[in-house]
Amino acid sequence: MSATAPAAKKKRRTSSSADDPRHDRVWQYATRVVSGKVVAGPHVRNACRRHLDDLERAHERGLHYDADAAARAMRFFETRLKLSEGQFEGKPLLLHESQAFKVGSLFGWKRADDTRRFRRAYIEEGKGNGKALALDTPIPTPSGWTTMGDLNPGDWVFDDAGCPCRVVAVHPISYDRECYRLEFDAGEPIIASAEHLWLTEQRTATQAGQHRATKGVPRSEWGKWRKSIRTTRHIAATLRYANGKYQSANHSIALCGELSGPVEDLPIEPYGLGVWLGDGDSDCARITIGHEDAEQTIGALHAAGWVVSGKIGSNRYRIADLNKKLRSAGLLGNKHIPPQYLRACPSQRWALLQGLMDTDGTVSATGQCEFTQVKRGLAEQVLELVLSLGMKATMATGVAMLNGRAIGPKYRVTFHPRADQPCFRLPRKLERIAPRHNRRRLSADRKIIGCEPVAAVPVRCITVDSVSSMFLAGRSMIPTHNSPIAGGIGLYGMMADNEAGAEIYAAGATKQQAGILFNDAVKMVDKSPELAKRVKQSGGPGNVFNMAYLATNSFFRPISREAKKTGSGPRPHFALCDEVHEHPDRGVMEMLERGFKFRRQPLLFMITNSGSDRNSICWEEHEHAIRCAAGNPDAKDDDPAYLGKVIDDTTFAYVCALDKGDDPLNDPSCWPKANPLLGVTITEEYLAGVVAQAKMMPGKLNGILRLHFCVWTDAEAAWMTRAALEPCLATFSPSIHYGKRAAFGVDLSQTRDITAKAGIVETGTKAVEIEQEDGQTRIVQKPTYDAWIEAWTPGDTLAMRALADKAPYEVWVADGHLKAPKGKVIAYEHVAQAVAEDAHNFDVIALGYDRYAYRASFEPELRKLGIAIEQVEHPQGGTRKGKPTEAMILAAKQAGKEPDGLWMPSSVKALESMILEERIRLLMNPVLISAIMSAVTDNDRWGNYWLAKERAVNKIDAVIALCMAVGVITAMPAQRGRAYQMIII
Secondary structure: OOOHHHHHHHOOOOOOOOOOHHHOHHHHHHHHHHOOOOOOOHHHHHHHHHHHHHHHHHHHHOOEEOHHHHHHHHHHHHHHOEOOOHHHOOOEOOOOHHHHHHHHHHHHEEOOOOOEOOOEEEEEOOOOOOOEEEOOOEEEEOOEEEEHHHOOOOOEEEOOOOOEEEEEEEOOOEOOOOEEEEEEOOOOEEEEEOOOEEEEEEOOOOOOOHHHHOOOOOHHHOOHHHEEEEEHHHHHHOOEEEEOOEEEEOEEEEOOOOOOOOOOOOOOOHHHHHHHHHHEOOOOOEEEOOHHHHHHHHHHHHHOOOOEEOOOOOOEEEEOOHHHHHHHOOOOOOOOOOHHHHOOOHHHHHHHHHHHHHHHEEEOOOOOEEEEEOOHHHHHHHHHHHHHOOOOEEEEEEEEEEOOEEEEEEEEEEEOOOOOOOOOOOHHHHOOOOOOOOOOOOOOEEEEEEEEEEOOOOEEEEEEOOOOOEEEEOOOOEEEEOOOOOOHHHHHHHHOOOOOOOEEEEEEOOHHHHHHHHHHHHHHHHHOHHHHOOOEEEOOOOOOOEEEEOOOOEEEEEEEHHHHHOOOOOOOOEEEEEOHHHOOOOHHHHHHHHHHHHOOOOEEEEEEOOOOOOOOHHHHHHHHHHHHHHOOOOOEOOEOOOOOOOOOOOEEEEEOOOOOOOOOOOOHHHHHHHOOOEOOOEOHHHHHHHHHHHHHOHHHHHHHHHHHHOOOOOOOOEOOOHHHHHHHEEOOOHHHHOOOEEEEEEEOOOOOOOEEEEEEEEEEEEEEEEEOOOOOEEEEEEEEEEEEEEEEOOOOOHHHHHHHHOOOHHHHHHOOOOEOOOOOOOOHHHHHHHHHHHHHHOEEEEEEEOOOOHHHHHHHHHHHOOOOOOEEEOOOOOOOOOOOOHHHHHHHHHOOOOOOOOOHHHHHHHHHHHHHOOOEEEEOOHHHHHHHHHEEEEEOOOOOEEEEEOOOOOOOHHHHHHHHHHHHHHHOOOOOOOOOOOOOO
8 A cells, every 4th residue: 555655646748757848838938938048027927936946845735736637728729619700710729838838827737636726817918809800991080980891009089988999900901801891771872891890789689580599598588698799701691581571681770979079279169160060151151040940949049148130020031250260260251060079078069969950950740850951061061969878860952942842962860869969059859869779779779771792802810909809990989899809728527527507608897708718618619620510609690699519518608797796606717808908896796706705716817918006917917927927025026026925825826027127119039928929929119119109199109008018107108107196195184274375176077977176275385406508406395285176976877887887886976076066967065065165164265166057056156055165267177277366466466476377287287296296185086086197188289288098988177176176276366364453452
């Protein structure tokens, strides 16, 4: 017996056994990396050193490396799996040496009981590939329109929610792909490759119908199979279905969200411009209004700030000061919508549409709205305007009649708005919309009515960094897709990991994101005849929602963040989390990890690109991974010193990164550190083009560094660095300053945004060294400050917006950093009550405000509470200064200067100076930190700059409010103390 025990141990193959370790691909890669023969970044080098050290010492902790198990897993990938993408379609998935290191490490390292060592894996690498559209396909952008063929890496497009997103890769043009011409019921065709992806809702899940598609699926899940990501080829094969005696359209695509855009400093107020475009004389500022609408239309113009002259009932009116503005804008004799109006913020576009529809629009008894024009160009612009606001619209051509005589063509733009899409300000028209249309399916999506093969045309694919991986294409702004590659790990876990009843989940922040990874695994199965005959798919081609391996009673299916509310209790064997930097919180991961307790050797497999939010779960996982690889509890990106301590034996880490001092813009030799598959799935020519873009357009630099060179950034062209901000963060209570002079700023939100109020007090002085014009330095005393913010957001839509904005709003609310009163919009009374408390607790210098919603909605709330504090206008952009107060005018005259109002560039520079010189303490609040880290700058030709947001989901309201408060305290006259009247008796 004593002789047989050692013999049993010898059968276990390890790298320290008699077998030659050089036959093991994991050992070979690790050795080549550590020796410098393979170019790799610091964290990958640490991961390889960790592997080699563990081969020598891990047996002391009860661990061993099973080379046979590692080889078995790699063999599954290379002999069973087939690729389904572009030039690799149908080819075996031959593992690159870096991929072999990951797969072999995960499945080769074992515990003493022969279960797997690693229960968590974090992999951070560069971006993947996409699918193709014809080069002449129109693509909407935040600045107008471009085509698929003219897009470059770093360009901005829109995602399916209407938010701007970056083009992170533009792939080579293909000339011989199978192509189809898709036609939509809105009338516009798009040519796409057979493998292009679309998120469609299919009326029939399979040709056998719904009964077969839902067999064995819980009733609560019925219907989810209908919406899925499908190829153009599948859409062509299942274009129509039998609907009684008719053949009805089988596929539809949801409408895009309203396009986000900045608040523009427009030369003409948009509602007034819409009224003139609809019913104005083309050569002057006169408008014609029918008798029944005259009083209400003129009232709406007055509310928008216009002065209208003319006798009610005369039908002819003049708008004061409009003529000059029309001439300056080139509109007299040339009616059109200036381009900047079509990409302005939604509230400005709604105002423009309301002016057009109040004057030249109609609404039928069924709620159909129509805008009719004899000018084709203006009608096409109105069509684009309606589409940009998230509505389905069509344009038809008819014959214009006058006194029974045809006088030429007319153009009718028709659409059905929902009850929450007010296209009018006139009550008689508006009330016809309110009770209807939520039931109308025809206007809730776009049906695909044609999908015919066409001769091959040049096509190109792009990759975007949107949450859904989708972008808008065509003049009708149709959401379409691009896809990363993933899924082999999940298939191995389901079929080859010797786990009975294995549950494999492809997890995502959204259903669509989870479906992308899952569908890639489905396509791998479809391409492999050997797997296809063993795996049973539920849902039919293009609609698969579950894959089952009946031999072990195992399954593989997608799951999303929404499922954490169901209490369904999954028991995962493998949980695959894609694009971790897009997850707003740990919701779906924690739900899946809770189910690990039912498994012997579960695995949480996380794969992602680098992110830009250091408040995110992805950053937490990134930091943990680099510490595990380095064996150093203090390891950081810029100091990843390898110590070899055991931090977490259950986490495998493979984090691509550059070394400190690497310059990817000028030194291509460092590119493989962030791109281990350089020369395989990504070419040096492509990366060279990306780098050239970054050099020519510095504003694109951070996005390129993040997505292609694995550099964590704070924002695109970020305004403030984290290193500069952190010394200013502090913990204190604003109550310590009660009774002191304080300034405040308020940034009022639109429907979905954050409303923020900031306060600031002067606390003393600090000696600061400054450089004079002659080059000499001197010490001056500058004031120091304490500042804080309060923030509100609508409570009823909190969870939905947390998901869309990728921000942990629910956590911030629970921790008291963000207030979420009930309602779909913020009731300004909450903010007014906070201002009332400030007026009681502080000697308020003034409250800075931007005029958006202030005079009409917020100021009345202040009056209701009897708040009588100084209020001073502080515009948010950089093109206009606020109106100076009487006190500011008087102070300027006394100083012999021209009176000047508050101006955002001055306030931004003042706050910037306070932070860089560490003269301000900011009360720790993640809402404010996130806003500062998300802020970027916009600038004019004279070098003035102000804060802006690069993407609509980046909420910078808190730092805008802080800038306003800083502007007030630094620019308002210094009247120390409150004013008292002295009476001598």
